[in-house]
Amino acid sequence: MMENACDAACRDIDALLECAIDQLELDPLDVDYARNQLMELLDIRQFSPSGALDGTGEMDVSSALVALVGDALEAGLVAEDDVASFADRVLNVLSPSPALVTAYFEQIEREDSSIDAMNWLYDLCAANGSVHRKQLETNPHFESHGLVVTINTAKPEFKNMKKAAAGNAGAGGYPQCVICHENEGFAGAGGAGKRTLRTIPVELGGRDWFWQFSPYGYFYQHGICVNAQHTPMKVDKETMGNLLDFVDRFPGYFIGCNAALARIGGSILAHDHYQGGGQLLPMHTARVLRAYRVDGYEDVTLEVLDWPGSAVRVVSRLRSEVLEVSELLRAAWAVYENDAFHIHPYDESGARQSSLSPSVIVTDRGYEMSLIFRNNAVSDEYPDGIFHAHPQYYPVKQEPIGLIEAQGLFILPGRLVGQLAVLEEALVRGDDAVPEEIAEFAPQWEELVETLEERDRDTVRAAIREELGSVCYRILENTSVFPTKEDLANFVGSVEGIELEKL
Ligand SMILES: [Zn+2]
Numbered sequence: 001m002m003e004n005a006c007d008a009a010c011r012d013i014d015a016l017l018e019c020a021i022d023q024l025e026l027d028p029l030d031v032d033y034a035r036n037q038l039m040e041l042l043d044i045r046q047f048s049p050s051g052a053l054d055g056t057g058e059m060d061v062s063s064a065l066v067a068l069v070g071d072a073l074e075a076g077l078v079a080e081d082d083v084a085s086f087a088d089r090v091l092n093v094l095s096p097s098p099a100l101v102t103a104y105f106e107q108i109e110r111e112d113s114s115i116d117a118m119n120w121l122y123d124l125c126a127a128n129g130s131v132h133r134k135q136l137e138t139n140p141h142f143e144s145h146g147l148v149v150t151i152n153t154a155k156p157e158f159k160n161m162k163k164a165a166a167g168n169a170g171a172g173g174y175p176q177c178v179i180c181h182e183n184e185g186f187a188g189a190g191g192a193g194k195r196t197l198r199t200i201p202v203e204l205g206g207r208d209w210f211w212q213f214s215p216y217g218y219f220y221q222h223g224i225c226v227n228a229q230h231t232p233m234k235v236d237k238e239t240m241g242n243l244l245d246f247v248d249r250f251p252g253y254f255i256g257c258n259a260a261l262a263r264i265g266g267s268i269l270a271h272d273h274y275q276g277g278g279q280l281l282p283m284h285t286a287r288v289l290r291a292y293r294v295d296g297y298e299d300v301t302l303e304v305l306d307w308p309g310s311a312v313r314v315v316s317r318l319r320s321e322v323l324e325v326s327e328l329l330r331a332a333w334a335v336y337e338n339d340a341f342h343i344h345p346y347d348e349s350g351a352r353q354s355s356l357s358p359s360v361i362v363t364d365r366g367y368e369m370s371l372i373f374r375n376n377a378v379s380d381e382y383p384d385g386i387f388h389a390h391p392q393y394y395p396v397k398q399e400p401i402g403l404i405e406a407q408g409l410f411i412l413p414g415r416l417v418g419q420l421a422v423l424e425e426a427l428v429r430g431d432d433a434v435p436e437e438i439a440e441f442a443p444q445w446e447e448l449v450e451t452l453e454e455r456d457r458d459t460v461r462a463a464i465r466e467e468l469g470s471v472c473y474r475i476l477e478n479t480s481v482f483p484t485k486e487d488l489a490n491f492v493g494s495v496e497g498i499e500l501e502k503l
Pocket residue numbers: 176177178179180181229230231270271
């Protein structure tokens with residue numbers, strides 16, 4: 001680096017070290033060590049210090065980083081398309097090691113609480129760039145029809161499951177997949193890697209798992225709990241026991257498991273993992289249509305939910321009872337057959353196609369285990385799945401409806417921002433037909449035109465949100481395996497070992 005440029009870079013390194021002491025737990029004992037590594041990354045031989053570092057800088061890490069990246073670009077040390085990877089390397093130097101992160105986490109958990117520890121980890125991951133919190137805050141986000149609708153402008157859209165699976169396979173077999181523990185610190189092939197990823201160990205069912213926050217952040221403190229072994233997804237009694245273990249340690253969090261089947265579950269089926277977070281989803285507080293006591297159980301309430309999908313809730317203060325009743329329902333659903341409803345537990349090749357998504361929270365009432373019944377059957381009319389979003393809604397959402405959406409938080413593709421802007425303009429202009437470039441939105445256009453009495457911008461914008469919420473609600477109705485709540489209640493009442501008494 002040239003001498004003048006060096007002076008600027010030295011100042012920027014100091015500013016960044018200052019922020020790292022404050023926001024990334026950089027230990028003062030590690031400051032010289034970290035500075036030397038940053039100097040090497042920036043090809044600086046001589047350092048001219050800008051003053052004492054006391055960790056009281058006003059800047060945040062990301063702004064300080066922008067200055068340093070600018071220095072590297074100017075000096076020709078980094079190409080434009082390597083900026084993300086360079087920033088990742090810098091932040092990794094400044095972030096505590098995984099062992100240190102775990103030690104801090106466990107100390108906060110011991111001295112304060114497990115949720116304080118999660119808050120600390122989340123802030124750390126947002127500061128070191130492994131969680132894109134700013135992105136989460138800028139994503140369009142609103143409530144409609146009892147659902148939360150967000151448009152995710154960061155994550156690529158996966159329209160087909162084969163592509164999704166390919167996108168999730170590790171190249172060359174190491175790591176075996178994108179959520180394997182070996183990703184911690186992994187540079188990957190180009191771009192921003194996972195150098196700054198930090199996980200913490202969690203024991204579930206006596207086995208090793210780990211927790212990490214999701215980089216895309218679908219909602220506040222969204223993360224995944226991952227089996228330390230690369231082993232396939234499954235949903236059984238052990239799964240539900242593991243979920244209970246998780247909320248025993250992290251009350252205030254929800255944790256759930258996707259139905260372990262393609263198209264109605266998560267995109268990563270090869271590696272067992274759960275999804276959770278520090279925010280309740282709409283279904284967790286859904287109204288109860290009918291409540292029952294279960295005969296022979298000391299403290300179980302079984303609730304049929306007022307929810308567009310087919311979902312029930314098992315509530316109990318007793319862990320063993322919530323687990324037993326949930327398992328009875330799971331096992332009965334796995335083999336339930338009903339021709340009239342097109343529910344068949346196995347497909348033509350004999351593969352299982354019924355599964356369920358359990359999700360648990362702890363409240364004043366005890367454990368609340370929600371069970372969403374899912375099925376993957378196809379028909380001539382719906383070759384992509386009877387209980388999947390139907391084709392007329394594909395312009396809004398074609399991706400599989402996984403656990404998060406099934407519980408009422410919709411993550412819509414980023415392309416909608418542009419498409420809805422075109423829709424809005426055309427409506428405000430008073431066009432009499434849907435613009436050609438978004439012709440696939442014709443059904444939504446029809447519905448909007450029918451309801452809109454005024455076409456000023458505010459009214460149009462509100463109507464478009466209403467329409468989106470309504471489409472999301474109808475997509476959840478598509479996923480409902482039982483035509484009515486009466487049918488759902490009848491199924492629950494027919495399960496062997498469950499005698500219902502109406503409350
Ligand atoms: Zn894996």
